[in-house]
Amino acid sequence: xxxxxxxxxxxxxxxxxxxxxxxxxxxxxxxxxxxxxxxxxxxxxxxxxxxxxxxxxxxxxxxxxxxxxxxxxxxxxxxxxxxxxxxxxxxxxxxxxxxxxxxxxxxxxxxxxxxxxxxxxxxxxxxxxxxxxxxxxxxxxxxxxxxxxxxxxxxxxxxxxxxxxxxxxxxxxxxxxxxxxxxxxxxxxxxxxxxxxxxxxxxxxxxxxxxxxxxxxxxxxxxxxxxxxxxxxxxxxxxxxxxxxxxxxxxxxxxxxxxxxxxxxxxxxxxxxxxxxxxxxxxxxxxxxxxxxxxxxxxxxxxxxxxxxxxxxxxxxxxxxxxxxxxxxxxxxxxxxxxxxxxxxxxxxxxxxxxxxx
Numbered sequence: 001x002x003x004x005x006x007x008x009x010x011x012x013x014x015x016x017x018x019x020x021x022x023x024x025x026x027x028x029x030x031x032x033x034x035x036x037x038x039x040x041x042x043x044x045x046x047x048x049x050x051x052x053x054x055x056x057x058x059x060x061x062x063x064x065x066x067x068x069x070x071x072x073x074x075x076x077x078x079x080x081x082x083x084x085x086x087x088x089x090x091x092x093x094x095x096x097x098x099x100x101x102x103x104x105x106x107x108x109x110x111x112x113x114x115x116x117x118x119x120x121x122x123x124x125x126x127x128x129x130x131x132x133x134x135x136x137x138x139x140x141x142x143x144x145x146x147x148x149x150x151x152x153x154x155x156x157x158x159x160x161x162x163x164x165x166x167x168x169x170x171x172x173x174x175x176x177x178x179x180x181x182x183x184x185x186x187x188x189x190x191x192x193x194x195x196x197x198x199x200x201x202x203x204x205x206x207x208x209x210x211x212x213x214x215x216x217x218x219x220x221x222x223x224x225x226x227x228x229x230x231x232x233x234x235x236x237x238x239x240x241x242x243x244x245x246x247x248x249x250x251x252x253x254x255x256x257x258x259x260x261x262x263x264x265x266x267x268x269x270x271x272x273x274x275x276x277x278x279x280x281x282x283x284x285x286x287x288x289x290x291x292x293x294x295x296x297x298x299x300x301x302x303x304x305x306x307x308x309x310x311x312x313x314x315x316x317x318x319x320x321x322x323x324x325x326x327x328x329x330x331x332x333x334x335x336x337x338x339x340x341x342x343x344x345x346x347x348x349x350x351x352x353x354x355x356x357x358x
Contacts, residue, residue, distance in 0.1 A: 032275070033047060057267050058106075059087050067115040074170050095121060109134060110133050111134045112133055138164055140164055141221060165221070167220065177216055228246075270311060306352070326352050
């Protein structure tokens with residue numbers, strides 16, 4: 001069968017983002033739009049389907065007032081991995097404001113932000129969204145018993161919530177603080193009690209100047225100070241770049257961005273699957289569809305169809321398919337109880353067979 005494979009996601013990409021199914025990750029918009037002669041009904045219909053498939057993906061960041069939506073949006077907008085995709089990132093008005101209508105959550109991906117345990121209004125809003133939901137627990141450094149809260153919110157929302165220390169994440173992505181040298185000299189003197197509040201750290205009896213402490217707290221908050229101080233105590237020679245990488249890792253930003261990127265790719269796979277279905281339907285209705293039919297038989301279309309089918313079935317690409325893999329997918333097609341599952345299994349088997357023939 002399809003089976004999960006280490007290092008590949010449901011769209012068939014490896015950890016470096018490469019697509020094993022045919023090299024190119026995307027259907028070519030220009031190629032699709034050129035499939036029909038200008039001025040024909042078929043061209044207008046192909047263009048209409050292409051408009052739907054290739055429009056920018058909308059990412060909405062939402063949640064109740066005061067949960068940290070703006071910081072989460074800033075983190076997503078600043079991250080290099082999300083700046084390279086055709087997606088817009090927008091912050092909505094707050095959920096559950098008295099006498100104010102809730103915002104319409106109609107984005108393709110909805111990043112739902114909480115800052116503690118999820119309330120009934122959070123659960124209802126998240127379930128009512130039209131798009132793929134990515135829950136984020138913001139201000140994670142201020143949450144007691146973090147793992148218990150993460151587990152509880154994940155259970156309530158029905159999907160994994162990702163904790164995020166947003167201030168730390170945005171600061172280190174922007175190269176702040178410029179240096180950890182002032183902390184380096186005092187790291188071994190920093191105790192957990194000093195880090196209970198920013199005020200305690202500012203008043204603590206350590207050699208570090210109050211100005212440097214204030215700058216550090218503004219950049220990475222007391223949670224980040226603690227992480228950096230422990231690292232510099234254990235490894236006094238650790239350079240600033242490594243400290244920032246450690247803070248980025250601890251902030252949770254990589255997991256959040258990975259979840260959002262996966263959601264975006266799922267949306268794109270679903271759109272491409274719908275486009276291919278519509279092209280098949282158009283080819284059956286129009287006499288001048290020779291180029292459409294030729295395109296549907298191309299590697300690009302076959303592999304895109306396989307990706308979309310794997311997405312539909314919630315399965316990952318097989319890293320080393322064989323003829324036995326193809327036969328197993330044909331068996332799934334023949335025993336499927338639902339037509340949609342049978343079509344998806346057919347597309348996956350066809351994709352693997354094409355891979356083996358190349």
